[in-house]
Amino acid sequence: MGFNIFLFVAALLLAAAATWGILRFFFASQQGTDGTISNGQQQATITVRGGYSPAVVNMKAGVPITLTFDRQETGECTSHVVFGDLGLDAMLPGNTSTEVKLPALPAGEYPFACGMNMVHGLLRVEGDSDTSITRTDILARTPSEPTDAAHAEQREAQERRREIKTLTKLVVIGAVLTIPVFAATMLHMADPSLVPHWMVNPWLQAILITPVMFYCGHPIHNVGFPALAHRSPDMNSLVSLGTGAAYLYSLVTCIAPWVFPEGSREPYFESVGVVITLVLVGRLLENKAREGTGKAVQSLIKLRPRTAHKLRETIADTNNVTTFTTDDEPTNAQWLNPENSVDIDADAIATGDLLVVRNGERVPTDGVVVAGEVTVDESMITGESKPVTKAKDMLLTGATVVLKGDCVMRATQVGANTVLSQITTMVARAQATKAPVQQLADRIARYFVPAVMIIAVWTFAIWVSIGPSPQLAHALVTAVSVLIIACPCALGLATPLSVTVALGLGATNGVLVTSAKALEQARHIGTVVFDKTGTITRGVVDDNADWNKPSYERDTVKDGSLEAIAALRARGIRTVMLSGDKAEVAGRIAREVGIDTVICEVKPDGKAHWIQQLQRERDAQYAGKQLERGNSSGKADQHNGFTPSSKPEANLIAMVGDGINDAPALAQADLGIAIGTGTDVAMQSADVTLMSGDLRGVLKTINLSEATMRNIRENLGWAFGYNVIGIPIAAGVLFPFTGWLLSPMIAGLAMALSSVCLVLNANRLHMANIGGGINTSAANPPSAPNANNSVSEGHEPTIIVDDRTELTHLSGQSHNTKENPMDMNMHMHHNAPMDGETATDPVCGMTVSVNADAITREFEGKTYYFCGEHCANNFAKAPQIFLEK
Numbered sequence: 001m002g003f004n005i006f007l008f009v010a011a012l013l014l015a016a017a018a019t020w021g022i023l024r025f026f027f028a029s030q031q032g033t034d035g036t037i038s039n040g041q042q043q044a045t046i047t048v049r050g051g052y053s054p055a056v057v058n059m060k061a062g063v064p065i066t067l068t069f070d071r072q073e074t075g076e077c078t079s080h081v082v083f084g085d086l087g088l089d090a091m092l093p094g095n096t097s098t099e100v101k102l103p104a105l106p107a108g109e110y111p112f113a114c115g116m117n118m119v120h121g122l123l124r125v126e127g128d129s130d131t132s133i134t135r136t137d138i139l140a141r142t143p144s145e146p147t148d149a150a151h152a153e154q155r156e157a158q159e160r161r162r163e164i165k166t167l168t169k170l171v172v173i174g175a176v177l178t179i180p181v182f183a184a185t186m187l188h189m190a191d192p193s194l195v196p197h198w199m200v201n202p203w204l205q206a207i208l209i210t211p212v213m214f215y216c217g218h219p220i221h222n223v224g225f226p227a228l229a230h231r232s233p234d235m236n237s238l239v240s241l242g243t244g245a246a247y248l249y250s251l252v253t254c255i256a257p258w259v260f261p262e263g264s265r266e267p268y269f270e271s272v273g274v275v276i277t278l279v280l281v282g283r284l285l286e287n288k289a290r291e292g293t294g295k296a297v298q299s300l301i302k303l304r305p306r307t308a309h310k311l312r313e314t315i316a317d318t319n320n321v322t323t324f325t326t327d328d329e330p331t332n333a334q335w336l337n338p339e340n341s342v343d344i345d346a347d348a349i350a351t352g353d354l355l356v357v358r359n360g361e362r363v364p365t366d367g368v369v370v371a372g373e374v375t376v377d378e379s380m381i382t383g384e385s386k387p388v389t390k391a392k393d394m395l396l397t398g399a400t401v402v403l404k405g406d407c408v409m410r411a412t413q414v415g416a417n418t419v420l421s422q423i424t425t426m427v428a429r430a431q432a433t434k435a436p437v438q439q440l441a442d443r444i445a446r447y448f449v450p451a452v453m454i455i456a457v458w459t460f461a462i463w464v465s466i467g468p469s470p471q472l473a474h475a476l477v478t479a480v481s482v483l484i485i486a487c488p489c490a491l492g493l494a495t496p497l498s499v500t501v502a503l504g505l506g507a508t509n510g511v512l513v514t515s516a517k518a519l520e521q522a523r524h525i526g527t528v529v530f531d532k533t534g535t536i537t538r539g540v541v542d543d544n545a546d547w548n549k550p551s552y553e554r555d556t557v558k559d560g561s562l563e564a565i566a567a568l569r570a571r572g573i574r575t576v577m578l579s580g581d582k583a584e585v586a587g588r589i590a591r592e593v594g595i596d597t598v599i600c601e602v603k604p605d606g607k608a609h610w611i612q613q614l615q616r617e618r619d620a621q622y623a624g625k626q627l628e629r630g631n632s633s634g635k636a637d638q639h640n641g642f643t644p645s646s647k648p649e650a651n652l653i654a655m656v657g658d659g660i661n662d663a664p665a666l667a668q669a670d671l672g673i674a675i676g677t678g679t680d681v682a683m684q685s686a687d688v689t690l691m692s693g694d695l696r697g698v699l700k701t702i703n704l705s706e707a708t709m710r711n712i713r714e715n716l717g718w719a720f721g722y723n724v725i726g727i728p729i730a731a732g733v734l735f736p737f738t739g740w741l742l743s744p745m746i747a748g749l750a751m752a753l754s755s756v757c758l759v760l761n762a763n764r765l766h767m768a769n770i771g772g773g774i775n776t777s778a779a780n781p782p783s784a785p786n787a788n789n790s791v792s793e794g795h796e797p798t799i800i801v802d803d804r805t806e807l808t809h810l811s812g813q814s815h816n817t818k819e820n821p822m823d824m825n826m827h828m829h830h831n832a833p834m835d836g837e838t839a840t841d842p843v844c845g846m847t848v849s850v851n852a853d854a855i856t857r858e859f860e861g862k863t864y865y866f867c868g869e870h871c872a873n874n875f876a877k878a879p880q881i882f883l884e885k
Contacts, residue, residue, distance in 0.1 A: 008465040015461035019454050026231050026450045032056035032124050041066050048078050048092060050226025050236070052112075052121035061127040065102040071095065074163055075219060076287060077234065077489075079156065080115030082432050083123075087515070089115075089432030091156055117438075117445065117492035118234040119227065160287055166219075167284040174216040174280060177208045178273030182745075185270040202254040205269035213247050217276040219283075233449040235489045235751070239279055241453070242483035246744060247272045249476055260472060268476070268744065275484055275748030282752025289759040303380055303399040304420060308349055308364035309341040309356040311408065335371065335408050353411045357402055365398040365411050366418045372407030376400050381419060382510040382676070382692030423691075426512055427503045431496070435516035437712055438495035441719070445491045452486040452727065459731045474732070477741055481730035485747035487754040490719035495712050497762035502708040509770055510676070510691040511700050518687035522671060522705035526651015527614060528568055528698060529665070531607070532579035532586060534658045535675055536561045536593060536695065553585050562593045564695035569594060571702075574651070578602050578610060578665070583799055590797040597798045606802055607657075607665035614653050615670070656690075656698060663843055664871055673698060685843075696771070703770040711765050715758050722754050839865035842883060843875050859883075 033054035035044035042063050047053040048071040059065055069081055074094030081100065082089045090100045102123075110123040184199040198204065214221075217240075224240030227233050250267035257265045334340050341356045349355070349365050357363055357374065373391045378400045387403055390396055396409050398418045415421065434442075456479045463475035499516045506513050513519045530536050537555040565575050576597045579586035586600035599610050655662070655669035658677065663685040666672030674686035677693035690697035730742045837850045848854065848865050855866045859879045866872040 003466060011461040011465035015458050018457045022450050022453050022457070026233075030056050030231070032058035032122075034058045035060075035065070037063065040064070043068070045070055045097075046121065047072060048081075049073050050223040050228075051119050051230030051232040053226075053230055055120070055230055055232065056122045056124060058124050058126060059105070061107045061125050062104045064104050065123075067100045067102065067123070068097055069100060070097045073223060074159065074166075075223065076115070076160070076163065076283070077223065077236075078114045078119055079159065081112055082115060082117075083110060083112045084432065084434045085110050087429045087432050089428055093155055094159055094162075115496070117442065117496060118489055119230075119232050120446070121232075164284060164287050167280055167287065170216045170219070171277060171280045171284055174212050174273065174277035177212050177216075178270070178277050181205045181208050182270045182274055202250070202267045202269070205267060206251060206254055209247075209250075209269040209273045212273045212276055213243065216280060217243065220276065220279060233453075235487055235755075237449060238452060238483045238486055238488075239275065239748075239751075241456075242480040242744065243272050243275055245476065245483075246275075246480050261470070266473065268480075271480070271744040271748075274745040278745070278748045278752040282754075282756055285753075285756045286759055289756060289763065301420075301424060303362065304346065305362040305364050305399070306346050307343050308346050308353075309338075309358070310344045310349075311335055311341050311354040311356055333371065336406060347415070349411050349414050351411055351414055355409050355411060356406070357396070357409055358406050359402055359404060361402055363396045363398050363400050363402065363409070366413035367396050367398075367409040367411045369394050369396060370408050370410050372405060374405035374407045375403045377403050378692075380508070381423070382694075423507055423512060426514060427507050430503050430513055430515050430519075431500050433515040433517060435495055435499060435520040435712070437520055437709070437716075438516075441491045441494055441716060445488055448486070448488045448491060448723075452482065452488075455727060455731060456480075456482040463732065474741065477744060478730065478732045480744045481742045481747040482727055484744055485726045485730040485742070485751050486723060487719075487726075487751050490722060490754050490758055491716075493755060493758050494715035494719045497758060498708055498711045498715060498765060501762050501765040502704060502711075505765060505768065505770065506700070506704050509700055509704075510694075511697055511704060511770075512676075512689040512691060513701070513704070514687050514689075518671060519705055519708055521652055522654075522688070522701050523709055524652045525573060525654045525671060525702055527574040527576060527618070527653045529576040529578060529611060529614065529653065529655045529669065530565075530595070530695070531655075531657035531659065531662050531665075532577055532581065532589060534677075535656055535662075536565075536577065536589060536595075539658075552581065555589075557589065557593055558693070558695070560694040560696045564698055565593045565595060567696075567699050569596065576614065577797075578607050583801060587797065587799050590799075595797050597800065599800045599802055602802045605661070605664070607655075607662060608668040610802070611653065611655055611665050611668040615668075618651065618653060654698070656695065658693070667871065667873070673701065700770045703772065704768070707765060707768040707770060711762060714761055718754075718757060718761070722750075726750060841866050841871050843871035 033044065033056065035042045035057060037043075037060070040063070042059050042065045044054075044057045044059070044065075045068045046057065048069050050073070057067070069090075069092050071078060071092040071094060078092060079094070080089055080091055083102075086102065088100070088102075090098065092098050105123075105125045107125050107127055110125065111120060112123060113120045180199075184195050185205075188195045188200045220236045221240045221244075224234070224236035224238075227237045228241075246268045250269045250272065252259055253265050253267045335356055346364050354370065355364055355367065359374075363376070369390050369392050371392065373389065375387045375389050376396065377387055378397060380399060380401075381397050390407070395412075396407075397420075398413075399420050413419070416425075459482050460475045460479035463478050464471050467474045495516075499519060502519060503513055503516075506519075513522075533539050533552050533555060536557060537552065538558050539552070540555055541552060542554050568575055574597070575595050576599065577586065577590055577595045579589070579598065579600050580602050581600055583598075583600045586598050589595075590598040602610065652670040654671040654673055655665045656673045656675070657663075657666055658675035662674075666674060666685040671688065672686035673688045673690060674683040675693045676683065676689050676691035683689050688701050690701075726747075730747050732741055734740055839848055839850055839854075841848055842864055843866065850865060855872050856863050857866065857872050857876055857879075858864075859875075864875065864879075866875065
């Protein structure tokens with residue numbers, strides 16, 4: 001058929017109209033559904049079926065919110081709902097209603113999405129609210145239920161097993177019905193004499209493929225078509241549209257073939273069956289592969305023992321703890337007799353229970369040794385394989401292994417409050433956050449499916465109007481191939497998959513990262529600032545020190561500090577030490593471990609100041625480099641507007657500390673790294689916690705970040721490259737040169753395997769050796785330890801004395817350091833002072849002036865005053881911790 005100008009113009013006009021309709025449908029503003037208020041709670045029910053209905057929910061500011069997600073489907077895509085801004089990831093079991101509780105939120109928009117980041121919704125909060133509340137404050141207030149984190153992992157594993165079982169059945173049925181049709185069609189195309197005519201009868205093919213379309217394809221269509229209606233189409237929507245179009249076309253060729261021109265009357269039932277079956281195979285493989293992404297955290301949960309040996313009350317009541325064992329005859333202790341203890345379920349352990357832990361067993365919960373002595377392997381928590389000896393009054397961590405000895409322990413933390421549960425919850429919350437690198441993929445994913453639909457429309461229009469004969473058949477094949485080969489899920493999965501694996505890998509190596517952002521940025525660390533006492537050194541008080549004025553002049557360096565600092569310097573990372581000691585004491589430690597710069601005699605509240613000074617120095621250097629490169633503006637970035645992730649060459653400043661007085665500095669630093677053996681306040685203020693206290697964990701953090709970002713780049717490269725190359729090929733751009741068109745079956749196979757490739761690549765992170773390079777780097781000549789286990793005498797640090805005579809506090813009150821932290825809040829004002837007075841910052845202990853410009857936060861009806869936003873934000877995360885100190 002020759003060129004028809006009227007057909008060409010009509011096709012273009014229809015394609016333009018369809019494009020306008022698609023854009024208007026997907027991007028027109030949506031009206032939100034208002035929530036209801038009852039008993040001081042705002043409530044709304046969201047149906048989850050191929051999307052969220054309603055997709056936009058309106059709530060009022062300042063009132064707690066309960067969202068009930070009624071999930072009426074199964075499958076991986078919507079099995080989670082993630083509020084990225086709130087750090088909340090809630091599992092939604094299939095065909096079940098799940099309540100998600102949120103705190104009172106200030107006005108703003110809070111998007112939420114499925115675990116694959118393809119189905120989107122929006123919580124819109126309107127009205128007046130406290131404008132001083134930041135997103136960090138909200139993150140801290142969001143309810144976190146540690147116990148549920150472990151249970152959620154188990155529920156998710158169970159649902160995935162059910163999903164795998166269902167998919168396996170559908171794949172088998174689809175394959176049994178599709179293979180005869182596919183084989184007969186292919187053989188007939190090769191040589192018609194090879195296949196009896198009845199085997200290629202369109203009606204027989206329709207009978208075999210119709211169950212595949214509607215029964216096997218039900219999980220796809222049940223999500224795909226509703227997702228279109230909800231204006232949040234995903235991969236299932238594209239597959240449903242493609243297979244639906246091919247099935248209807250094929251059915252019409254059976255019922256009324258004369259509707260189509262000659263040459264366009266061949267059915268495509270085999271393509272429908274093969275595509276649906278392959279998509280199900282891909283989903284099955286992906287589900288099996290995704291079992292490995294969370295295996296690090298799952299393995300931690302499985303380590304928790306299910307039973308415990310509780311000391312019988314008669315023994316506990318009649319024996320004082322000190323008589324449980326004796327130095328001369330430990331074998332005569334009554335608690336060693338198995339008859340004097342009873343086995344109970346681990347969930348039944350209560351705080352204060354006396355538990356017997358025997359050689360070779362796992363510690364049932366967190367507690368303290370009251371009798372006996374044991375050697376414990378704590379590697380599952382700290383990542384360090386070196387056994388630790390635990391004697392009376394020493395702490396035990398639940399799920400660690402007793403390698404030698406027996407003991408009685410008193411349970412101090414149970415259930416949700418144990419270290420293991422907190423690790424699980426911290427990792428789960430971190431997985432709910434988004435890395436900055438994901439923002440580009442998110443923006444593209446939002447427009448991806450509508451763009452694919454528009455490409456398919458124009459592909460059909462061009463082929464049907466100016467394509468070679470048979471035009472209609474070619475137009476259908478190319479349009480369907482475009483819809484089927486596109487894989488938006490690859491864009492949505494690229495970052496979250498890698499983050500999930502990486503956070504679990506870090507947890508099993510004793511590195512707890514609190515957010516995906518921190519995980520991404522750690523690789524840009526250019527300066528590491530260390531606190532001295534308890535961080536680089538052991539924190540042991542001098543024997544001759546006064547009890548009320550402890551000193552640490554004879555304090556010794558911790559294991560691993562020298563190697564860690566040597567490895568950092570070998571990488572070109574600057575090392576700085578902050579110390580309240582005199583120059584000679586701080587300088588000795590710095591020379592011993594190889595520190596570059598020492599800032600000594602630091603005032604108790606001066607660590608955050610010096611972090612800020614280093615940041616200003618860094619920003620000035622960056623501005624200078626920009627000027628040298630001919631930057632047109634020639635202005636230095638102010639720290640407040642500095643975005644480290646966008647300017648990696650400006651080398652991030654990390655702070656490592658362990659004490660209460662380190663909290664402001666940890667918050668001020670670009671990346672705060674807390675020592676897990678330190679205070680809860682320090683860990684609350686940090687982005688990363690090193691569970692073992694070994695400074696080599698800083699290197700592990702950097703290595704983990706580098707490995708993760710390398711893996712994410714690989715995933716994003718695959719996701720973008722696959723779609724950028726695959727969609728044009730499916731549209732037929734190679735046809736003018738090769739005469740070749742992509743079959744919908746091949747497109748289906750490529751699409752089905754695309755997400756699987758991403759999952760498998762993410763799982764490669766399990767093999768990353770984040771501890772590698774630490775010992776070998778220490779051999780670098782400039783900072784290598786010599787035979788005396790200290791740095792070469794040629795190394796001389798730069799020493800700076802903190803000689804500031806006036807700090808930001810205004811009164812003459814004394815301020816405590818970590819050496820005497822218990823008196824930190826002696827002068828805390830629990831009620832709002834009158835104007836002109838001073839108040840003590842409950843986070844850092846600094847004295848601040850009370851005036852109209854003061855930074856404040858409210859808690860339980862009382863006003864607290866802060867030296868800066870960092871302290872205020874960290875107070876809002878966990879007020880009780882700071883007020884109890």
